[in-house]
Amino acid sequence: MTAKPDSSSPRLALHASGGPAAAELLRSLRPMLTQWLPRQRWFAGKGRALDGLTLSAATELLPRPGTGAAPALPGLLHLLLGAHQGDHADCYQLLLGVRPVLPPALAPALIGRPAWGPLKGLAVYDAVPDQRLTGVLLERLRTPGRVGALRFAREAGAHLPPGLPARPLRAEQSNSSIVYGDTYILKLFRRVSRGVNPDLELPLALARTGCARVPAPVAWFEADAADPVTLGVLQPYLPGSSDGWRLALHALHREADFTGAARSLGRATAEVHTALAAALPTAVLRGPSLAAVAEEMTARLKAACDAVPQLRPYRVGLREAFAAVRELAEAGQGCVVQRVHGDLHLGQVLRTAARDGAGGGWSVIDFEGEPAKELAERRRPQPVLQDVAGMLRSFDYAACQRGASEFSRRWAEATRDAYCAGYAEAGGTDPREHSALLRAYETDKAVYEVLYEAHHRPDWLPIPLAAIRRLAQAPPSPRRTSP
Known part of the structure; x- marks a missing residue:
């Protein structure tokens, strides 16, 4: 399978932050991602052949450990990946964990081990079930600013306590959700597009009118491109509802x-x-x-x-x-x-x-x-x-x-x-x-x-x-x- 960039590609400005060359990274991951992507509940292109993958952006949110690091220490890699099916192309957000040794509890999240390239022999897996790595996302949201291809923002006056334990919600639909300490819930959009997602735009507008019927966004992050691409929204969690x-x-x-x-x-x-x-x-x-x-x-x-x-x-x-x-x-x-x-x-x-x-x-x-x-x-x-x-x-x-x-x-x-x-x-x-x-x-x-x-x-x-x-x-x- 080869990359297939064309006029319909959902590419953003490519930015590889603190990691290996983007082209080499994609080539090494492509065989396993080609098998893994179509099996995901949130993959929108079921029933159509996957013709090619392109890398729009790659950012290391947590640099993977170097030689001699403790085997349990993971790295966290954020990808925006274009999936091409005929004349159609969608862009997907992936959070990939990288470990030398994958704990048994995370075994179902394994995507594969690249046979060559910068991640050769390491376990590459979906990071959403990994408490340590999803905790990194919350820390980024606590400290607004840019990290590689990503921009993190927070509502003025919002207080986010550190160290809230993370757990993914099991009932996944077209996105993935992570609950932090029964206090906040982060929705990660899997299939993303240029422009502000209504799930950020409308609750923000409602909160600023004083409407209390919608949980108000506390923080969010997006791809730092010419047109912002909403990637995740953090809102209050409503326990007991x-x-x-x-x-x-x-x-x-x-x-x-x-x-x-x-x-x-x-x-x-x-x-x-x-x-x-x-x-x-x-x-x-x-x-x-x-x-x-x-x-x-x-x-x-x-x-x-x-x-x-x-x-x-x-x-x-x-x-x-x-x-x-x-x-x-x-x-x-x-x-x-x-x-x-x-x-x-x-x-x-x-x-x-x-x-x-x-x-x-x-x-x-x-x-x-x-x-x-x-x-x-x-x-x-x-x-x-x-x-x-x-x-x-x-x-x-x-x-x-x-x-x-x-x-x-x-x-x-x-x-x-x-x-x-x-x-x-x-x-x-x-x-x-x-x-x-x-x-x-x-x-x-x-x-x-x-x-x-x-x-x-x-x-x-x-x-x-x-x-x-x-x-x-x-x-x-x-x-x-x-x-």
Whole structure:
């Protein structure tokens, strides 16, 4: 396999800090990384051949021990690596530990031992499970400044105590997370792009408005390039909290009412939207711009129908939902857009007993948006109803975990209504009053779910298909948009 730099390469300014020549380093690591990368949960290019690797930046955060050093002493190497698959290229952040001897507890993290080059014969491994090495990251965040290709920053007045023990969270998704002493949590972005990640940008903006619904960033680090590339964000950890998905499933298992929790969650969501609108610019989509939203949804429906035959019987009814948005545009109506969460569901909200108030102790987390989308798309202003639709779909998903029953159906309907009512109480507008746009966004989300489940979890496909049947048969919606 050879390096394949081209015009689509995600390269940053190359900076090798205190270590071996970058080209030689990559050549020695390439065979093992080629095997290891596609097996990682956060690798986005599954199903496509890996054609080449390029090194964008290499920084030694902890120099590896020299000759005669104690075998237990590790080194820590930070890489930004371009992975090329055909005409597509992604950039990934890697934290590599280097030891002469790998302790048994870290054996599952082993990537390999280079057969030649500057790390010849040493154990190279994923450093995230290594407490000592992830402690180095916290120390760097405590002392803002530049280290090689990286820049570390901290909020003014933030105090980070030294020596907090580190532990990785086991439930990894598209990123990796490390908890420090039940006080802070560091999210490491694995697939990175030029520009500020919304998971730093939006919580910072919210914190500066005084919104307490989102844990405020304490420190972060980025690639020191012409366009900053967000690599990690440190925020307060909320010990003792439970995510909304687990709480909903627990209520369903006990056949318990969840409308109070849903109502307070709706209020918390509206608070976040109101604060985002105050902190960042808003706009109004009208005419061709609003019609383009309907066209994009229609195009996604066509692609999904081509890929999933089970969706095809409902396409006429589903297209009606998108046609209603086009009619709004033709009638001259507008739709307010602003920065939103972008991937809101029950797994992205936490409830803590320590907090009181109308929001019911809810906090909103993970503002990265859908990781599969490009960063520019995730940062694009959207109607708040996109977030509302995501949460409504999440209530349906939870209800379906209990199986099809009259109780599950009524639970989902009551919970959805309570969430919208709570949103109206805190946001000044009831999402149900803008049913044409809400139906379109919920339909678009359900179409995406059908495509995802068909490819990744076929046993779950009946869940979004049940929503598809409902949405395809929905009566014509009143032609009113968001204010």
